[in-house]
Amino acid sequence: MLLQIVRRTAILLASLVVSSVLVFAFMVLLPGDPARVALGVNASESAVTQLRQEFGLDRPLVAQYLSWVSGLVRFDLGTSYVSRAEIAPQIVDRLQVTMWLVVCAMLLAVVIAVPFGTLMALRHRRPSGLALSALSQVGVAVPAFLAGILLITVFAVKLQWLPANGWTPPNENPTQFLRQLVLPVLSLGLVQGAVLTRYVRSAILDVQREDYIRTARAKGLGRARALRRHGFRNAAIPVVTVLALQLATLLIGAVVVERVFVIPGLGSLLLDQVSNRDLIFVQDVVMLLVFAVLVVNFVVDLLYLVIDPRLKVGAR
């Protein structure tokens, strides 16, 4: 067990190093000089040179990389080339907003997917199951931003039940916070829920065919109880994998949905800095997203150890 954790931690660290090199290399390979890009085409040559010196962009690439990474480790993300403000506090600020969105959407997706996926599996040959299946297929096909626009049209513009956009911190006005959170979470969560539902369905269908479910039924458990007591935990293994992959999709989806709903999250920050041509800022945000995805996968690996006793080598 301990060995497994150590192994997985080592893999996490190695992936972080590799991905940081990739992100850094990608930014270096982009055509154009970051200082010139930041200052714009009309900047004088001396201003560009000054900026390059100020941010150490004239140093060798390896030195630049090392100082960037050593900064990351200390959570010192440097200062913006454009606004010259500290980057870290801004990211933390925006990250809180995005986390609300992503976590709520994820919860919504799970809350939708587990019961509906199970129902679809149990009734996979009956009309009700097929109807649900078709509905989820539609859900899979709708991109989150389109779902967002549709939701705004119906619930904000037509029915006027909820605000169309905006963001209020939860400690400022909890009611307004929740009202504004509903539509963006729905547009992210419904789509992810539809995708996840299909995975839950096939996982349950697979598990139902397993011999140990038959054993459980031969003991005298009803169909539903056999599935609940013996099926869910086994079905959870593939579903958790997909869940981790989806979290990455959600982070990316949030970038777009934040735009649609005018939410000051990490996504809008990223887009703003891209249009500001603030390369170091973009580099930091991308690295943070990569970090988040890797950590989620790491946590999922640990979850497997909890769910599946076969992985705890030498546990007995």
Next chain:
Amino acid sequence: MSALAAQESPTASGTSRVLDVQGLDVRLGRFHLLHDVSFTIDRGERVGLIGESGSGKSLTSLALLGLLPEDARIGGSVRLAGVGYDLVGARERDLAQVRGRDVAMVFQEPMTALNPTMRVGDQVAEAITIHAGRSSRDGGARTDRAAVRTRTVELLDQVGLPNPADCARAYPHQLSGGQRQRVVLAIALANDPALLVCDEPTTALDVTVQARVLDLIVRGVAARDAAMLFITHDLSVVATVCERVLVMYGGRVVEAGPVEEVFRRPRHRYTQGLLAASDLDTAEPGGRLPTIRGSVPPAGAFPDGCVFRSRCDYATSECAVLPPWTGTDPGHGFACIHPAGEEAAR
């Protein structure tokens, strides 16, 4: 266990019948998989069910437990001692109460028959607790956690697992195939069922372990004076374990009778072929065993009339009509127009 056996000693009235299957008929989709299967098993009796793969043996066993697929269309009747209703057509809720209590099953694949994410002891304990509330035999005493644990370890000990208390805490992957099959047996025997159905319980095991597991099954059944239906294609196992035998082919019982008689003087040509294929004495000079020509057709592709006539060397045009059952009752006789042993009799 001996006390229990004494308590359930056969009554004078002779109503020791445990299982009564009449005209069992199963269709799945457009396939007619079981035809008019009839047989009975009495208390303490061990009956073998033999035939090649695809002859309908496992399907018969699943029908006895009400574990056929939901969309299967089932006809006939399956009556079990102590159960007031016909298992064919019974509601799933009622069937669930019967399963594991009155009839239990040992499956073929010990490697996959246990839940990999649950401790072995919990899986045995579950079999006890499911029926604890409903069993009047010892009131609610079994619901007590400590009692269930004690009983679990006791059951694991009975099936010959070393350090049963430790085994109870193990996960299935930590046990060998033979050990897992013992656990499956412990689960099946947990509620002292009147009927134990074994579907090739030793086929997937190492030869060295087979005999030991077989012995445990027979002892477990004997201790409970339970009836047993033993499905296998290993004829030597039937010869050692069973008193009577049913021979199945193409979803029909083609021959039935005491093991001694059927194995010594098979009447149906299929039985004869099966025996020849496993009898080392009849081996050809090259040391090869004779085989039944052709192979078992896929479901739905069996011929009309005698199901075996497409592979039978003795088949004539008369065999296109379903051969009648020759014999006193469904438990003793055969369905063949050109039976073996006739030449000698004349």
